[in-house]
Structure formats: C-alpha cells, structure tokens
Amino acid sequence: MDVFRQTLLLPSLIRAVERDIGQLGMDMFEIDIKVETLRSVFSILTPIVGEIKLKADEEGWKIKAVDPAHVALVDLTLSREAFDRYDVEPMELGLNVERLLEHLKGGRADEIVMMKLDTDNRLVVSMSNLTLKLPLVDASGFSDPKVPNLQLPVGLKLNSGELQKALKVSASISDYITFDCSEDRIIMTSSEDLSSMTLELAKGEQYETVAFEKPAKSSFSLDYFSQLMKGIGANRDIVLNIGNSYPMKIEFDFSEDQGHARYLLAPRIEST
Amino acid sequence: MAFPYCSKCKGTRDLCGLGRCPLLERIRERFRSMQAIGDTVEGPSPPSVFVGSYGHPRVTIGPLTTPADIPLPERLESGTFLFTRSIEDVYSIRTSMVRGKYRLDVRTSRDARTLGSEPLFEVEGKMAVRGRKILDSVQEIALSARSLDTEMKVTGYGEKGIEPPSFDSISMPMGPSVNVTRVKVIDDPKVPGPIERITSDTDVNATEASVELFKSGIPVEHLVRLFSVGLLGQGKRRRLVPTRWTITAIDDILSRELKEEVTGFDGLDRYLLFSSQRFGNHFLVALYPPPFRFEMLEQWQNDSLWGQSPVTTDHEGPRGRKDYADGITGAYYAARLSVLNYLKLIRRNAGFTVIRWITGDYWAPLGVWVIRETVRNALGSEPLVFERMGQMMEKVNELSGMKNWKAHARYLTDRRLTTLDEFSS
Numbered sequence: 001m002d003v004f005r006q007t008l009l010l011p012s013l014i015r016a017v018e019r020d021i022g023q024l025g026m027d028m029f030e031i032d033i034k035v036e037t038l039r040s041v042f043s044i045l046t047p048i049v050g051e052i053k054l055k056a057d058e059e060g061w062k063i064k065a066v067d068p069a070h071v072a073l074v075d076l077t078l079s080r081e082a083f084d085r086y087d088v089e090p091m092e093l094g095l096n097v098e099r100l101l102e103h104l105k106g107g108r109a110d111e112i113v114m115m116k117l118d119t120d121n122r123l124v125v126s127m128s129n130l131t132l133k134l135p136l137v138d139a140s141g142f143s144d145p146k147v148p149n150l151q152l153p154v155g156l157k158l159n160s161g162e163l164q165k166a167l168k169v170s171a172s173i174s175d176y177i178t179f180d181c182s183e184d185r186i187i188m189t190s191s192e193d194l195s196s197m198t199l200e201l202a203k204g205e206q207y208e209t210v211a212f213e214k215p216a217k218s219s220f221s222l223d224y225f226s227q228l229m230k231g232i233g234a235n236r237d238i239v240l241n242i243g244n245s246y247p248m249k250i251e252f253d254f255s256e257d258q259g260h261a262r263y264l265l266a267p268r269i270e271s272t
Numbered sequence: 273m274a275f276p277y278c279s280k281c282k283g284t285r286d287l288c289g290l291g292r293c294p295l296l297e298r299i300r301e302r303f304r305s306m307q308a309i310g311d312t313v314e315g316p317s318p319p320s321v322f323v324g325s326y327g328h329p330r331v332t333i334g335p336l337t338t339p340a341d342i343p344l345p346e347r348l349e350s351g352t353f354l355f356t357r358s359i360e361d362v363y364s365i366r367t368s369m370v371r372g373k374y375r376l377d378v379r380t381s382r383d384a385r386t387l388g389s390e391p392l393f394e395v396e397g398k399m400a401v402r403g404r405k406i407l408d409s410v411q412e413i414a415l416s417a418r419s420l421d422t423e424m425k426v427t428g429y430g431e432k433g434i435e436p437p438s439f440d441s442i443s444m445p446m447g448p449s450v451n452v453t454r455v456k457v458i459d460d461p462k463v464p465g466p467i468e469r470i471t472s473d474t475d476v477n478a479t480e481a482s483v484e485l486f487k488s489g490i491p492v493e494h495l496v497r498l499f500s501v502g503l504l505g506q507g508k509r510r511r512l513v514p515t516r517w518t519i520t521a522i523d524d525i526l527s528r529e530l531k532e533e534v535t536g537f538d539g540l541d542r543y544l545l546f547s548s549q550r551f552g553n554h555f556l557v558a559l560y561p562p563p564f565r566f567e568m569l570e571q572w573q574n575d576s577l578w579g580q581s582p583v584t585t586d587h588e589g590p591r592g593r594k595d596y597a598d599g600i601t602g603a604y605y606a607a608r609l610s611v612l613n614y615l616k617l618i619r620r621n622a623g624f625t626v627i628r629w630i631t632g633d634y635w636a637p638l639g640v641w642v643i644r645e646t647v648r649n650a651l652g653s654e655p656l657v658f659e660r661m662g663q664m665m666e667k668v669n670e671l672s673g674m675k676n677w678k679a680h681a682r683y684l685t686d687r688r689l690t691t692l693d694e695f696s697s
Contacts, residue, residue: 066692067590067591068535068590068591069535069562069563069564069589069590069591069691070563070691070692070693071563071590071689071690071691071692072692073692146692146693146696147696148692148695148696149696150695175682176687193679219687221589221689223589223591224589246695247690247692247695264692266689266690266691266692266694266695267690268687268688268689268690269687269688269690270686270687270688
C-alpha cells in the first residue's frame, strides 16, 4: 500500500522540482508581441475573471478560466506565430489581467510590448520608453476548470453585431434572454410583465447553419450574456451553439486567426 | 397621514419639503419628557458614541451617557438584549441616554495617536486643545468593551432648549442631545487585545482591519464605534465617519468577506424556508441551491409607520453589486450579513431571498439592528425543508403577508440560473 502511495506522489513531486528549477533560470520567458494582440487576449478574459493562470509552452499560450460562480467559462489559445519573438520554456504564470489591460490602454495598437521575468520573479512589461514591473499572482491556488463536453444540436455562424442589437434592447426589459432555434429561424425573446422584445434572424440572411439536428431552446442570464458580448466585441464572426436548456458555446478567432477563443455559459432553466 | 413617497424617504431625504419629518415629530412628542439637567451629566456610557452626519464634513461627535442608575449599562447598546424588549421599552431605555455634541472636522481624527504633536489647522487657538481632548475621550469610550463612567460638561441647550430625542431608520434611537465642552472618562477603558493591536496599526486599511476584528469575535456594534470615530485604517486616511453611514459600511464590508468564503463551500442541495417576526417586522428567508445570489423584497403595509408602499426590491447576482442598494437601503445590507453568517455556520453555498413586510405594530423606527437580529432569529429556528423550488414557492405564497411577491421576485422563481458544474459529468 505504501509503495502504491509513493508512486502516486512521484509525478507531483517531479513537477514541483521542475518548477523550482524553472524558477532558477529567469530568462526562459521573454516575448515580444503587438499591443493590439495582447489587448485582445486580455479583453476576452476580463469579462470572466480578473486573475488567470497562463500556461505557456512550445505551441503558444493556453488559458482556461471560470468565473467565481461557475456560470461562465473561457478557453483561449494563442499560437506562437502571433508573437514577434517567443523564447519560452513550458511554465505556468499567474497574471492579473485586469490590471495589465488597464496599463496597456496607453499603448498604440501597432506598438510592440516586451514581457519577461526579472530575477525577483516579477513581470517586466516594456512599451517603447515605458517600463512596468509587476508582481506575479500566486497561481498555485488556481485549479484547472473542468470544461464540460457538450453535444449541442444547433450550430450557427453569424456576426456578433446581430446579437448586440438584441442585447441593447432587452437589458431594459428583463434579466434573461431566450434563444429559440428552428430549422430556418432563430427567435430571441426577452419578456417581463407586459413588456417584451422579439428579434428574428433568418437563415441565409443574418446567419448560416453549421449544424442542425433538431430544434433547440435555452434561456440565459442577460447579466452574464452581456459580459461575454463585451469580450467578443461588436463586429466579429462567431459560431454559436445552442442546446435544449443546456449551456451555450460561442467560438471565434481573433488576431488574424492566430488566436482562438471559446466561451461557455450555463443556462437559466425552469425548475420543477 | 402619510405621503406616497414617505416609505422611500423614511425621514432622511426631506422629500415632502416640510423640514422635520412630521411623522417622526409625532413620535418624538411622546418622549419630550426630559427637563433641564444642570451643567454636568454624570453616569455610565454603555459604552456608546455617536457621530452625526448633519453638516458633514464638520460633524458633531460625542458619547451617549445615561444619568440614570441602570444595572449592566452594556445592555443599552446591545441589539441582542433590546431585541427581547417591547418597542416602548426600547425607546424608554435608549432615550434615557443623553447625547453629547461637539462639532469637529472629520479629518481631525487623522492619526489619533500623534494628535498631541500635530497642530490642528482646522480649528484655532484654544478650540484645538478642547476638540482634541474631547476626541481623545470619545475614542477611549469607543475602544472599551465595558461600560465607563463619564462626565460631560454642558454649555448650552441650543435655542430651543434641550434637543429632543432623535432617531431614524438606520441607527438606534437616542435621548436628548446637548452641546458639551468637556468629556471626562473616569474609569479605565477595558480594551480587548485584538482591538488594541489593530487600532494602533496605521498601515492596515480600514476594510482589512474591520474584517480582522470581526474574525476575532468583536461584535458588530463595537466595530461600528471604532470605525466611526476614526480608529481604523491607514494613519493618514483615518476620518470621523457619521454613525449612520458606518453601520451600512460595516455590514457591507463584512458580508463581502463572508461571501468570498461561502462561495467556496459545497452547494446547498435542497430548499429551506425560515420565518420570524418582531416589532411588526415579518420576515421570510428562502435559501436555495447555488449559484450565490441575493434579493430582498420589502413592503410597508397600510397602517405602518410610512403608510402603504409598493413592493420595493434590490438584488445582486453571483457577481455582486457595485452601486448602493437605494431602494431598500440599510436593511438590505443588514439582512445580507445575517444570512451569510448563517451560511458560513452551516458551511454551504446558496442563493437566498429575504421577504420583509411591515405592519402597524412597527410604529416607531428602531434602526437596522432590528433587521439583523430578526433575520438571525429566523435562521436560528427550525426551517421548513423542501425538495423542489415549486413546493417552497407554494409555502411562501401561503405564509407571505406580501401578496404580489411573485411578480417582483427575480430569483425565487421556477426559473433557475444553473452552473456549468451541473453539465460537466
């Protein structure tokens, strides 16, 4: 029994040692990247969380995060081609993206940001003649969120502007929005008491069908949905997947298809 | 008779433009018994201090002391004790205390420990010394956990004689107020260890300081005293804070902290319904499975203090709220704190709805401690347990004195916000 326990412990021990060794050589995280790209990454994350655990490896960046109430999730990858320079050995970093995004506001879109770790294990961010040194967030407490494996019957391709339209009106009416998807129509409704909003999207006009197995209908909290829309932006091609009283999935590419993001949002359901 | 907007103002916003609230004035009449009391007031302070909000940033501060000989004066300030009395008793107990007043700039509390060496440029000459001495005494009273014998030197009673008792919907009622020129503390204050340590720490900010004291078991009333006389926070940022604002601030600070902790617990897996009533305040507290969210519904009924009001609601989703709950105001924060305290006790995460309706039995405002205590009392009783939301809603319908709650409830509905965890197996 003891032997068994030891073998179980071993991988985590090795990882711990690897991490310590990793911290000895501080020059293994050095990147150059456009302000614009970094800004898109962070602004996709901030609607969900303020602090994240960044996984960096040979392929690029991978970030998964779930909001504190476990209602919404973001899963984002950025390939190493998106970087102008990428000298990174596999590591995990805790970052306060809310704060970083704030700092990046000052930069021009095409400016290059340099990021690296200094010997005090601080993050050094330089933009032209401006240098910031920021403490890392302790990432050891961040658990990897479980990403549910969803089979959703309806997949649609559309421009995020269509959703934005519905969102603007419905926020003043109710606190949730319903997506009702049939073969050739999506009807978005939001109602409370005597007021209601209905927005109809037609197949071939406002959207293209990617997949259709059967009709689907789900409702979502507008509070959360509008947060996600902030991350998506007003004019972006997205793929939206809807199920029956099931989470929605929104996928899209950014930064010239070098980045890919996926949002999941838990539905609001009628309980019995 | 009440105006339709009385329930919104509750005597604090002067919406009718009549100056003094006529409804409160009517109640005040019943307690106008105190006669001139000589030029000193001697007696124990429970301990209790009050910082007014009128005239901010130049506010009046001073202790509350009772000239009457009352055994265990600590009880005068304790919500738990007052809760067991009738409204008439609460008033006669509380209005037996005389409130001393001295006007000071809110910034004068800055770094209390070095006041003696700092010139107070806000006030001049002799006044500086006088103000500093009064502030020192008031802070000493605020620090103490036991009652203190105090002596106040009274200068005048104002133009209209002694100011009559004062009360509002947030703070506890108080007796007549007088202007003072000297406050002397006769006993030595008994200062609990954590308070001694944290009030002399001028690096920790006021939020962290309050949370830490709360965790070490200091009662909310004591925290409010320390916070309002500017004994918490970073040295340079210490201020006098009107008591009325402090009560809500403390409720908010503590519940934010508790929420962090509670949302990390396992979710409640069934539906619990609690009820209680006190002083004509009726409460239903419904708890349901996560995610965390909170809503409060409130209605003043026909013969109540502020007349019939529409159903007022305030709510917050899992992400919390950033602005002030200006529909329900202080009661919202008090109720939220009590429920979170309970959730911490049972180590469960949950969403909850608090329904409050007020009948004519609540004929005079007592302060938000009534809400804090009644909700706590409800949660200490045996709950009704349900397996489904629908069952609980039926029961709420049966028990609720608020008839149209269904139209106003946002979370206590058969629509439910799910979490992703439910779909990840």
